[in-house]
Amino acid sequence: MVSSPILNCHYFFVGQMDLNVSVVVPAAGCGERMNTSTPKQFCKIRGKTIISYTIEAFLRIPWLQNVIITTSPEGHRTLCDLYKGQPRVKIIAGGSTRHRSILNGITALTQVQPDCDIVVIHDGVRPLIEEDLLMNVAMAAHKHGAAGVVRPLVSTVVAVDADGFLVESLPRTEYRASEMPQAFRYQVIQMAYQQCSDYDLDYGTECLHLAQKYAGSKVKLLDGPDYLWKLTYKKDLYAFEGVLKESRSFSVCLIGCDEVPLLFDFIRQSLSSDGIKCSEVLPSAISAVIIHLGASDAPDVWLEKCDIIQSETDLQCVICLLTVPDGVAHKELHNSFTHHVKRLKSVTKKNAFGVIIQGLELKNLDEILRHLIKENSAVLSGQIFSISEI
Amino acid sequence: MVSSPILNCHYFFVGQMDLNVSVVVPAAGCGERMNTSTPKQFCKIRGKTIISYTIEAFLRIPWLQNVIITTSPEGHRTLCDLYKGQPRVKIIAGGSTRHRSILNGITALTQVQPDCDIVVIHDGVRPLIEEDLLMNVAMAAHKHGAAGVVRPLVSTVVAVDADGFLVESLPRTEYRASEMPQAFRYQVIQMAYQQCSDYDLDYGTECLHLAQKYAGSKVKLLDGPDYLWKLTYKKDLYAFEGVLKESRSFSVCLIGCDEVPLLFDFIRQSLSSDGIKCSEVLPSAISAVIIHLGASDAPDVWLEKCDIIQSETDLQCVICLLTVPDGVAHKELHNSFTHHVKRLKSVTKKNAFGVIIQGLELKNLDEILRHLIKENSAVLSGQIFSISEI
Structure with missing residues (x-):
């Protein structure tokens, strides 16, 4: 049969x-x-x-x-x-x-x-x-x-x-x-x-x-x-x-992450090894969109990259990654990023999280991403997490 | 009987x-x-x-x-x-x-x-x-x-x-x-x-x-x-x-929070209404210690306030609250606070979380505290959460 x-x-x-x-x-x-x-x-x-x-x-x-x-x-x-x-x-x-x-x-x-x-x-x-x-x-x-x-x-x-x-x-x-x-x-x-x-x-x-x-x-x-x-x-x-x-039916879409190959490979590998499917196109139902934003991007670039997710209805959450390759995010950058994540949360009506990666220190980025994707906690929506040696 | x-x-x-x-x-x-x-x-x-x-x-x-x-x-x-x-x-x-x-x-x-x-x-x-x-x-x-x-x-x-x-x-x-x-x-x-x-x-x-x-x-x-x-x-x-x-057997100890009466009352009321017991002395077994640190405190004051918890073995986690009454935490303050929380995590071998309260905006502080106390997530240990209107 x-x-x-x-x-x-x-x-x-x-x-x-x-x-x-x-x-x-x-x-x-x-x-x-x-x-x-x-x-x-x-x-x-x-x-x-x-x-x-x-x-x-x-x-x-x-x-x-x-x-x-x-x-x-x-x-x-x-x-x-x-x-x-x-x-x-x-x-x-x-x-x-x-x-x-x-x-x-x-x-x-x-x-x-x-x-x-x-x-x-x-x-x-x-x-x-x-x-x-x-x-x-x-x-x-x-x-x-x-x-x-x-x-x-x-x-x-x-x-x-x-x-x-x-x-x-x-x-x-x-x-x-x-x-x-x-x-x-x-x-x-x-x-x-x-x-x-x-x-x-x-x-x-x-x-x-x-x-x-x-x-x-x-x-x-x-x-x-x-x-x-x-x-x-x-x-x-x-x-x-x-x-x-536990059932490993999570799938994420990576947008703009290939701008930093090291980051892209790290995310793909660590999420895949935990059974989370990664793609670069938006399928019909996904757990999270992970969007990379560069520290030197103009503000419209951030908005443009994030525009893609507004029409996505089955999506569970949005995670914005801000890489600051030359060290610590200065105050204005931190504030703009926080503002962007909160705006995204309000516009998309999804949970939105920000992660600042300083000095390309990827340390426990994998744990944090898995946690955000799987827990998808409304209470923590709008918060900025930080990956750094400090 | x-x-x-x-x-x-x-x-x-x-x-x-x-x-x-x-x-x-x-x-x-x-x-x-x-x-x-x-x-x-x-x-x-x-x-x-x-x-x-x-x-x-x-x-x-x-x-x-x-x-x-x-x-x-x-x-x-x-x-x-x-x-x-x-x-x-x-x-x-x-x-x-x-x-x-x-x-x-x-x-x-x-x-x-x-x-x-x-x-x-x-x-x-x-x-x-x-x-x-x-x-x-x-x-x-x-x-x-x-x-x-x-x-x-x-x-x-x-x-x-x-x-x-x-x-x-x-x-x-x-x-x-x-x-x-x-x-x-x-x-x-x-x-x-x-x-x-x-x-x-x-x-x-x-x-x-x-x-x-x-x-x-x-x-x-x-x-x-x-x-x-x-x-x-x-x-x-x-x-x-x-x-x-769900079993509501959580108990927390508030240290230094009475320095800001508004904050102290808010925490006591919101945690108590959720069945979390609040005290101001360290009993033998507790879920969390919540320590208030002032933005204008000298560095030794922070250390001194936190010293009390190092000998506490049954404790689940430490939550440091930093109040910045006059608005946004400047970069050095943010960094010192992050450093302090990470040090605390390493010294006490407990999960440590930081919460920055800007402009005495208490908004969803109660949700965040309940989440940190009840989830007590090792993955999020060392992170700084922020309560603000921004």
């Missing part, structure tokens, strides 16, 4: 067969365990909601035909605005429980895609998705009827009686935690939801259970990686942010 | 009875699920190992008599060095499995404290411990024989057959995840480990199960908070760091 290398190719091959695959994402929950007023899927990490991370991960998979999100009325407005240009994303009303939301999603799918072969169910609060795993789960569902992903148990699971006493503790090795994504043949998930009881719809949690019980399907379970976990508590938001920072 | 308000009072009262309570912490594991070369309990967060957070949380509880840590030979050396001045901490050799490590701990406890009433078992990688919860678990163990803490299941638990197919999915509401701490009457845990099989010692994971099966004890399960989770994967380290930053 190969994944199609052609973008926007809306199926994938299993042996000789083409499969239509769509995903239903229940995202109507209120996230009461998070202890935040915002439902957890709408909590923001680095300026983007969890549900957007999830949706955008699915949109990067070319063979997924529809991404159906079931959400609350408030979420509906927000997501419709965000994804109105994406024909694959359908935002529909959620139900009062998880299963009722999924049922709404499957009903909607029947209308928009009656020839769907495989339905993937995934949680809105599991934003880390990989194409390979999704394909394996979809393929297993095609073969067996239903499939899911499991993880080893971290804690022993115990049964408790009504008075709070231990009844039994389950042998950890015989059980697994059921995670997402799960996938189903369209007929299997449809039958499961048609046949199941109101009690299931109101109190059940596990789609695989419905497929087994009401559609008589075999359910294949695949071992999954640990990043599949469900963001449930506030601590999970911190964990997700840490994983994002 | 009340906890003794007297520090170093080594028992607590249950009704009319005084109880001797000690804790055994298995910390000999290799942490293979963390994907790091260092065992997870020895991974460092903000300069301190996870196991040290755990040990120090126990040391803050005055009525715990002994804190017995079972660890690997490498861990043994590190921990013995760190806690040699703490008579309550005993570092002993771990076994080849979790249960064998706990057994070693209980055997050691028999020697150092034959009159122990309650043994608490806790994981080295669960560093967030609260006295109240520990007391409730110990009390429940005293009453019933054994007690533990449980949490609702986040994922549905499923049984899997040898071919990887779903056998059954457990109704989530009838089961709980068993967490730590757990507590046992001394006789119960002793009997459990005397009677259990080699198979239990080699493959078992749950002490409560041994107490129920081999000592015939009832096991009371208490609902616990979500911060009890076991740090298992790398993402859990990020989560722990996030919780630490």
Whole structure:
């Protein structure tokens, strides 16, 4: 089996067969365990909601035909605005429980895609998705009827009686935690939801259970990686942010840095060795633009160099480097630079940082750049950092 | 029941009875699920190992008599060095499995404290411990024989057959995840480990199960908070760091700031409203010292003010504030200040940051201070931040 290398190719091959695959994402929950007023899927990490991370991960998979999100009325407005240009994303009303939301999603799918072969169910609060795993789960569902992903148990699971006493503790090795994504043949998930009881719809949690019980399907379970976990508590938001920072999906664009070859090579090498992609043209989405400004440049040159970034909307931050080859920046230069960085911050509405490199001392420039790119802290926006021996 | 308000009072009262309570912490594991070369309990967060957070949380509880840590030979050396001045901490050799490590701990406890009433078992990688919860678990163990803490299941638990197919999915509401701490009457845990099989010692994971099966004890399960989770994967380290930053256990000492009453009031108010404790004397452990330096001070005054912090070992960072009431810092002043901050960084071996406040513009000083205190970033150590309208 190969994944199609052609973008926007809306199926994938299993042996000789083409499969239509769509995903239903229940995202109507209120996230009461998070202890935040915002439902957890709408909590923001680095300026983007969890549900957007999830949706955008699915949109990067070319063979997924529809991404159906079931959400609350408030979420509906927000997501419709965000994804109105994406024909694959359908935002529909959620139900009062998880299963009722999924049922709404499957009903909607029947209308928009009656020839769907495989339905993937995934949680809105599991934003880390990989194409390979999704394909394996979809393929297993095609073969067996239903499939899911499991993880080893971290804690022993115990049964408790009504008075709070231990009844039994389950042998950890015989059980697994059921995670997402799960996938189903369209007929299997449809039958499961048609046949199941109101009690299931109101109190059940596990789609695989419905497929087994009401559609008589075999359910294949695949071992999954640990990043599949469900963001449930506030601590999970911190964990997700840490994983994002570590995930090496940063890319920067270097503008004017080749004016100082030593600097240019140093930046390219040190950022690349940390997995940060460097280019010299502005792609559509980038973490940072690093612009070199010379100490002897006329003021218009600084403005001109920085003009390029004003129309760039997906950009996270701008870092201006001022090299002062002959030693220490004099006061007027320092002030102009500070002024320029603050102006840039206000004009571009992005975080802007300045770095003064004195006497071409590159010392910990790499650490500072990585820190600014990865942390991208709004609090430090407008500040000037200095690389020098002093 | 009340906890003794007297520090170093080594028992607590249950009704009319005084109880001797000690804790055994298995910390000999290799942490293979963390994907790091260092065992997870020895991974460092903000300069301190996870196991040290755990040990120090126990040391803050005055009525715990002994804190017995079972660890690997490498861990043994590190921990013995760190806690040699703490008579309550005993570092002993771990076994080849979790249960064998706990057994070693209980055997050691028999020697150092034959009159122990309650043994608490806790994981080295669960560093967030609260006295109240520990007391409730110990009390429940005293009453019933054994007690533990449980949490609702986040994922549905499923049984899997040898071919990887779903056998059954457990109704989530009838089961709980068993967490730590757990507590046992001394006789119960002793009997459990005397009677259990080699198979239990080699493959078992749950002490409560041994107490129920081999000592015939009832096991009371208490609902616990979500911060009890076991740090298992790398993402859990990020989560722990996030919780630490949020936990509002920061305290700062303000030195010389009262020379500028406006500044002093602003800092006290803005840090206090964020839960950061402010004092004007150096206590034994603090997050940061904030030292005010005047623009017109003679150089010795700066040195003298900063001398106080050189002997302070638990300190996390030093923040120097330079106020320039009449406008912009001239070049020599800026350079002297930069030099002073870098010298301080090198002399104290702490992170040192400088903040220049121009024209008594306090604007986002509060944000910057909170950021420096809470992030305490080594990469930014030695940098000068500026608060100004420019």
